[in-house]
Amino acid sequence: MKKTLTRKINLPRLLILGCGDVGMRLLPLLRGRFRVFAVTSRPERRDELRALGAVPLLADLDRPATLRRLAGLADYIVHLAPPQADGALDRRTRHLSAILPERARLVYVSTSGVYGDCGGAWIDETRTPAPHNARARRRVDAEQVLRAWAVRARGRLAILRVPGIYGAERLPLKRLQAGTPALREADDVYTNHIHADDLAAIVARALWRGAPNRVYHASDDSELKMGAYFDAVADAHGLARPPRLPREQLRQVVTPALLSFMSESRRLRNGRLKNELGVRLRYPTVAATLAACVKMVS
Template structure:
């Protein structure tokens, strides 16, 4: 396709973060965005992206992606069941047909691949130890990409991302519902990144990502989950959530929520400096100061 001299970038999985990334990159690049819904075309065009119709669950619908762009930003999550990420495998099969067009691929994974470390620090060299099916699918995606990229001369950057937050992505409803948190002695460390900061890091990886590199895209904070809820409650002038022992809490929350609450790790971010993009919000507390209703 004609690129009019601009670098061509394809975004796979253009949700909230993808839209933020597309808006930034469209200023200097020709940005394509894969979507399975025609109803999203207008929204994608509004941020400067060119919509491409296709569904990662339907490989025959992906033919338009072959040879389309030099850089691919893969933000799509795996399907909801199984231990393999079939969506990533479908994507790689079609990209391999593009006559070596792709030169760089950025994959946004999750820090969930590390599993539970009982509060210990983990870094990019810590072996993965996924304990949920969701995390196992992410490890499968990473493994597939790490095999595929060097075989096709592609520079691969994997960004492992923790809990994403923004003004409209805070646990306000959870706090309003009085959903309990764990008592302090049993509480787990949680890790965070603000959504605009994450979008900026993804864009930075397009230009500064080192070959076959894993980077923890987090703020490096060491806040326990219950304390995080308390910070949000204080910022909005709400009552702090009650606390319960894990034995009692497990009985009243969903299995998925419990799987998040029982894994504890402190994710370090020393490699983040490689992307040459300082965080605007180095902590949740720094962000909450900008929106607090209870100064």
């Protein structure tokens, strides 16, 4: 027991911020390679985090004073926390950047929404961000803040731009059950996906193999429009397919936030993910994912 504890203490330290669903999937992949510290603002989550081998730390990215104890704690950092829900800047990432150590290795999970609408074009990581909404603008701000830290502190930063995350527990079943309409084929947009388990594995890969200040698309191989995705989920779960409407009619029956989500079309190339990080996707397409999800819940 004493030898096991000594080995664990001597492992390199890793700090996770934003340890939600993807973070919980990531923890088993890190066991035995790091001594993991997981930040939570909710005391009731401490036992859950301990059960997966992490040391829970109470802190809040919205309260900078609570982050002081994290300064210099770990040389490896995974930043999964989303920005706050308002403003043009990501205040949470700015608070975090103030306590990041020099020469640390950091993986930041961003969003493919930073590109805005690309008219359905295939894009790679050299595409200039052009965010269309405040959520995506906050993500661009976070990327810029972390890039500045990496240059200033000689840190090693990998940015993962992530599309829609899904899995057995992350499918739009409530939306389908509610009969929320989708766009007709002529108006529909291309959407991109990644299975939550694959994303956790990509984060782990980026920790070890990510090039300095490099962006990667954490996306699967699917080439799919949004309506076709909803149809596939409905078919797999024996639900009615959503009705299809022209964009102008849809505008009258869905929220502005949902309409914004349905107004951006792009297809992400993932060559860097495979060639540089050496990722082999467990769920390379939506069809493979849905088949696995149905099997898991049946």
